[in-house]
Amino acid sequence: MKHFINKIRGWRLWPLFLKELRQIKADKKLVVSLILPPTVQLLIFGFALNPEVTNLRLGVVDESRSAASREVVSAFVESRSFHVAESFQSSAELGAALSAGKLDAGLIVPSNFAEQRQRRETARVQLLLDAVNSNTAGIASGYAARIIAALNQRMAQNSPGIALTTAGGSPGARGQFVARVALLFNPGLESAWFIVTGVIGILLVLNGSIIGSAAMVKEKEVGTIEQLLMTPAQAVEIVTAKIAPLFVLLSTQIVLALTVSYLVFGLPIRGSLVLLFAAGMLCVLVGIGIGTFLATFSKSQQQAQLMGFFINPPLSMLSGATTPVEAMPTWMQPLTQLNPICHFATIARGVLLRGAGLEAIYPHLLALVGFAVVLVGVSAWRFRKQLG
Numbered sequence: 001m002k003h004f005i006n007k008i009r010g011w012r013l014w015p016l017f018l019k020e021l022r023q024i025k026a027d028k029k030l031v032v033s034l035i036l037p038p039t040v041q042l043l044i045f046g047f048a049l050n051p052e053v054t055n056l057r058l059g060v061v062d063e064s065r066s067a068a069s070r071e072v073v074s075a076f077v078e079s080r081s082f083h084v085a086e087s088f089q090s091s092a093e094l095g096a097a098l099s100a101g102k103l104d105a106g107l108i109v110p111s112n113f114a115e116q117r118q119r120r121e122t123a124r125v126q127l128l129l130d131a132v133n134s135n136t137a138g139i140a141s142g143y144a145a146r147i148i149a150a151l152n153q154r155m156a157q158n159s160p161g162i163a164l165t166t167a168g169g170s171p172g173a174r175g176q177f178v179a180r181v182a183l184l185f186n187p188g189l190e191s192a193w194f195i196v197t198g199v200i201g202i203l204l205v206l207n208g209s210i211i212g213s214a215a216m217v218k219e220k221e222v223g224t225i226e227q228l229l230m231t232p233a234q235a236v237e238i239v240t241a242k243i244a245p246l247f248v249l250l251s252t253q254i255v256l257a258l259t260v261s262y263l264v265f266g267l268p269i270r271g272s273l274v275l276l277f278a279a280g281m282l283c284v285l286v287g288i289g290i291g292t293f294l295a296t297f298s299k300s301q302q303q304a305q306l307m308g309f310f311i312n313p314p315l316s317m318l319s320g321a322t323t324p325v326e327a328m329p330t331w332m333q334p335l336t337q338l339n340p341i342c343h344f345a346t347i348a349r350g351v352l353l354r355g356a357g358l359e360a361i362y363p364h365l366l367a368l369v370g371f372a373v374v375l376v377g378v379s380a381w382r383f384r385k386q387l388g
Helices: 002-009 015-025 027-047 068-077 091-099 113-118 132-158 191-222 224-229 235-265 273-295 303-318 333-338 342-353 358-387
Strands: 056-062 084-088 105-110 123-130 177-184
Touching: 015 105, 015 235, 027 235, 056 068, 056 091, 056 113, 068 084, 068 105, 068 132, 091 105, 091 123, 113 123, 123 132, 132 177, 132 191, 191 235, 191 273, 191 303, 191 342, 235 273, 235 358, 273 303, 273 342, 273 358, 303 342, 333 342, 342 358
Parallel strands: 056 084, 056 105, 123 177
Antiparallel strands: 105 123
16 A cells, blocks of 8 residues: 555656646736636626526426316417427426426416316416526516416407406406416525526636636747656646646635525525536536647637637527526527536536436536546647647
């Protein structure tokens, strides 16, 4: 065991690692950029951004299986505010789909719905809304109120004398059709919860990209690449020593972001922090991989920053981190699956707000692993090729 420890301590990687740490410590601007900008951006985005949505995925549980229940479902679809994404056999299956983030809303029509309509009694359905995005939930609730009002009006025209009411009408009105609305995961409709869970991913990837490219290009500018080539270290050791300290430092931003989100915005933590930290560290690796890749095409930090301008804004704006993916054009929505920030935002909202486990988020976690392996591998290969 002692021999094994001494062998590890004798690795040539450690002097390079310590050299990078001393270089980072001497760069005060870099240390400040790791703490101040993420905190300020998280606060500003959390308070200022308010997303909108126009397309909602609806899950349906039709226990009545009657013409009256099909009329209700058709009313929701005909409004074009909802589209039926899937039908379920039970409310438990519907709840599982909502918890996994596969639906925006769920409609449950009870088995006695048709009988209540025939007897001109108060006919009730239940509408479940995923309130992780409070803005989406508020809009969906408004859509539902208008749909119910229109359906009640149609019923009154077809059957004169039936009382007309909306979802907020009197519970005792005869012949009314009402929906009980339940807000899941975010009953207080805190819009900041949706924003900050997405912004955390943006900060991890963008800061990793910016700092990673700056650290690599700086070696070219100051001429220390030639000095590193004269050492016995291999190219893979040099690349690993460059990435490792940045990875460790940037990973601390996960703690910083969660602390700010919890203290300032009251963001709940309902799931496993281990899963969230694993996803966050993969995001950091993705960001460093992007930055290192850009650095292999740049001769100065200015060039790297200009190239990053064409990569980073689209990554953040087309990720669904601050605005729902459903609000994007239909042809653009599949492109978000190629965006690592989109996958991290889904994981963060699932873990923190829904309390989702590995069984619900593993596809997104595997996607982040794939992005990290490809980007870090390709950028390390290009950098090693340049060193050769």
